[in-house]
Amino acid sequence: MKNLVMDDFHYKALPLDVHFGIGKSSDAKQILIDNGFKKVLVLTTPDQKASGEKLANELEEISAGVYPHAVMHVPIDVANRAIEFTTNNEVDCCLALGGGSTIGLAKMIALKTDMPIVAIPTTYAGSEMTSVYGYTENNLKTTGKDIRVLPKITIYDPKLTLTLPAQVSACSGMNAMAHAIEALYAEDKNPIISVLAIESIKSLAEALPIIVKDMTDIAARQKATYGAWLAGVCLGSVGMAIHHKICHTLGGSYNLPHAQAHAITLAYSVQYNRNADIEAMDRLAAALGVDSREKLGLAIYRLNKSLDIPLALKDIGLPEDGPANVAQIICDSPYYNPREYKYDELKDLLTKAYQGLPPA
Secondary structure, three states: OOOOOOOOOOOOOOOEEEOOOHHHHHHHHHHHHHHOOEEEEEEEOHHHHHHHHHHHHHHHHHEEEEEEEOOOOHHOOOOOHHHHHHHHHOOOOOEEEEEEEHHHHOOOOOHHOOEEEEEEEEOOOOOHHHEEEEEEEOEEEEEEEEEHHHHHHEOEEEEEEEEOOOOHHHHHHHHHHHHHHHHHHOOOOHHHHHHHHHHHHHHHHHHHHHHHOOOOHHHHHHHHHHHHHHHHHHHHHOOHHHHHHHHHHHHOOOOOOHHHHHHHHHHHHHHOOHHHHHHHHHHHEEEEEEOHHHHHHHHHHHHHOOOOOOOHHHHHOOOOOHHHHHHHHHHOOOOOOOOOOHHHHHHHHHHHHHHOOEEE
């Protein structure tokens, strides 16, 4: 008879207020008013300024305008200027319209000013579901946790992802999948989050191939948004491991694009950990329809290839000496991982990732 004994665990839910639905962003003004906000600043990246201006116009009398200066990895000088702007203009809420860069900037404002955040994600990054913040200073990325940076409200509208290009959708979706996969073997994993992680992985694996073939498929967009939401809950509820350490190093030290770096390196992170947590990897294999843990890294690599995701870190800006440097940084200041960090093996896998070669 199969052993039914469960491991002890601790589960703590974050205070989340989620509005999910096609066209739901049109309710933003009323949702903000219902929560007592009177002077709302819309944050965006420069590329999404026009979308931010449209949203600000819809907010009418409660709009404090648009601040379109969010950039990748939240450089500390960019954060400090935004903090000064919101303070000087007596804003009472930051409405982050965008992905991880924009929500990350809102989090730094919240960290320093206690200002509430409302998030309307337009990618699958998942930052809106976490109390994790991060910023870059002197080519190093620093992360931390603080409940003040967790968005008070999140509005998910799959319609807002329809203009997300196919490759950006694919990379952002694989970034989300990485959150769910690492939740399966996190140090503080628990069975509730593992169930959400498996549902997230299945949803994303089903939706992303449809999206890259037809970006206007709203049902697939809805499923991907749902999967990304669950992945964000995973990211916000348990710790991460080797994959996120690799990506934080690639971003902080080399300013590599966040989603692409996550998408490319996921196959190699899973390959490294394939035998470290047997139960977790067996569940992952079942979710992805793979018959062996040994094939997991290759399966994710092939999924990336089918989604037309860049396969080589050199193609997104990593220099030739990057694999060795990243491996050393990881070993010098490691995150938790279910197996120990071995420099030579990490360097070898990162060299394969640099070249775009299969992980196994």
